[in-house]
Amino acid sequence: MRFKVKIIGLIAMVGLFVLYRSIEKLDIYTSTDSYCINCHVHTSADHSWELSSHYSTDSIKRTACVDCHLPPKKSIDYWPQKIKAGTRDLYSYYFKDHFKINWAEKSEIENAVRFTPKESCINCHENLFPFSLSDKGEKAHLYYRRNENELHCINCHIGVGHGQHRAIYGQNTSLLKKTRLDSMALFTEANKITGFKNFKEQIPGSDVSFDMIAIPAGEFEKAIYHNNKFNSKPLVRKKIQLSPFFMAKVELTWDAYLVFLRDVESEGREQTQALDSLETDVISGATPPWGDPAQGWGMGQRPAISMTWQAANTYCKWLSKKTGKTYRLPTEAEWEYACRANSDLQDNWTDEEMANRIIFRDNSKGKTHLPEGMKANAFGLVNMLGNVKEFCSDWYADNPFENDSFVVNPEGPETGVERVIKGGSYRSEKKDMRVDYRENTQHDNWLKTDPQMPKSIWWYSDCRDVGFRLVCEWDGDKEKQ
Numbered sequence: 001m002r003f004k005v006k007i008i009g010l011i012a013m014v015g016l017f018v019l020y021r022s023i024e025k026l027d028i029y030t031s032t033d034s035y036c037i038n039c040h041v042h043t044s045a046d047h048s049w050e051l052s053s054h055y056s057t058d059s060i061k062r063t064a065c066v067d068c069h070l071p072p073k074k075s076i077d078y079w080p081q082k083i084k085a086g087t088r089d090l091y092s093y094y095f096k097d098h099f100k101i102n103w104a105e106k107s108e109i110e111n112a113v114r115f116t117p118k119e120s121c122i123n124c125h126e127n128l129f130p131f132s133l134s135d136k137g138e139k140a141h142l143y144y145r146r147n148e149n150e151l152h153c154i155n156c157h158i159g160v161g162h163g164q165h166r167a168i169y170g171q172n173t174s175l176l177k178k179t180r181l182d183s184m185a186l187f188t189e190a191n192k193i194t195g196f197k198n199f200k201e202q203i204p205g206s207d208v209s210f211d212m213i214a215i216p217a218g219e220f221e222k223a224i225y226h227n228n229k230f231n232s233k234p235l236v237r238k239k240i241q242l243s244p245f246f247m248a249k250v251e252l253t254w255d256a257y258l259v260f261l262r263d264v265e266s267e268g269r270e271q272t273q274a275l276d277s278l279e280t281d282v283i284s285g286a287t288p289p290w291g292d293p294a295q296g297w298g299m300g301q302r303p304a305i306s307m308t309w310q311a312a313n314t315y316c317k318w319l320s321k322k323t324g325k326t327y328r329l330p331t332e333a334e335w336e337y338a339c340r341a342n343s344d345l346q347d348n349w350t351d352e353e354m355a356n357r358i359i360f361r362d363n364s365k366g367k368t369h370l371p372e373g374m375k376a377n378a379f380g381l382v383n384m385l386g387n388v389k390e391f392c393s394d395w396y397a398d399n400p401f402e403n404d405s406f407v408v409n410p411e412g413p414e415t416g417v418e419r420v421i422k423g424g425s426y427r428s429e430k431k432d433m434r435v436d437y438r439e440n441t442q443h444d445n446w447l448k449t450d451p452q453m454p455k456s457i458w459w460y461s462d463c464r465d466v467g468f469r470l471v472c473e474w475d476g477d478k479e480k481q
Helices: 002-029 033-039 045-050 065-069 078-095 109-115 118-124 135-146 254-263 309-323 332-340 351-357
Strands: 199-202 209-215 218-224 236-242 245-248 389-395 406-408 419-422 438-440 471-473
Touching (some): 033 045, 209 332, 218 332, 245 332, 254 309, 309 389
Antiparallel strands (some): 245 471
């Protein structure tokens, strides 16, 4: 009997040893980069990895897929996460249409943090304060230490695993450098307004121009809903009356914004030196952004993004001085009136009609689009809904009109903390593509991962879908402006 027990025990031990070695061999085999790439449905994952600093390392060992996308082997979560990841990838490989997956959206920071355990970063980069760390890097890592529960390593270092090896990880001073232009092609003066009609503005000293649309006086009924719950009774309905004004046909482009940046370039102005008054004679220039504010999508005629409300407001003051007109951000009421354009908007639009007018999550492929080919509204304005959210001049309040029954040219509350933004963006869902959908800026949250100290008042580090559209005031008493 004892002999049988010993034999069974020996067989069990051998079986366990074989099982252990088999699992170990299986783990090694399924942890190779070639195995991951063999069935990974993300078609450019291997190529972007080969361009990254995790591929071209300073040591003889490259950072492998499992080093970043699974917890360390010593972690209790290693095997559960490996099984989960393998099952997910195999299912996607055999049952999903790879070409319909929005890879740009999947690569955004909100999704990337789900597939990159922070403990894996720390496992390789245990010392956050090496002797080679710059002063700015030290300040950034100190900020991370104080906010570890809210931040992930890839909030700042998202490009190190899949991205350009020479990507910008610092102040992008090249963005502010002046470029030589053919003086014969430069505008010497702004266009004159000769009547209340559409006109083309041209920025003196540049070759940039843009269309301004005449928006006639009128009125509309504005409804305010609690937390954008449109199936409930509105908090208030108000008749809004507006005077005529001009509004830019498209959202401000990078071409137009770069003229401003390079004209007033600044290499380190402190927050306390910011412009805060129309009477100030000197326009306070923006400091360089951290990294690429265009997210690698290109600039040109794409809408400018990543700037703060302060920066957008300063641009309007700068352009006013350049052109001799009064440019500013639209009020919320002006924006909504211009977006409505005396029509029913998208209530009766087909899916095809909506796709021809609005850039949103379903058709954006995770990035902003050029305005070309998009259908304008009845006033002639393009991308009022979608593409990028747009700053308004108003302070945000849940119910800004609760004490008024009929409002003429409202400018919003006198004070506040955040500003109104309208229109939705390329990241917004279809249900949020409504003219009465209201949002507000989140200034502090949008600067969480800015490694600069003090934090920039000119560039958001954590907001990449807000821009702005210009309004030019019309003085009907003047024959020319």
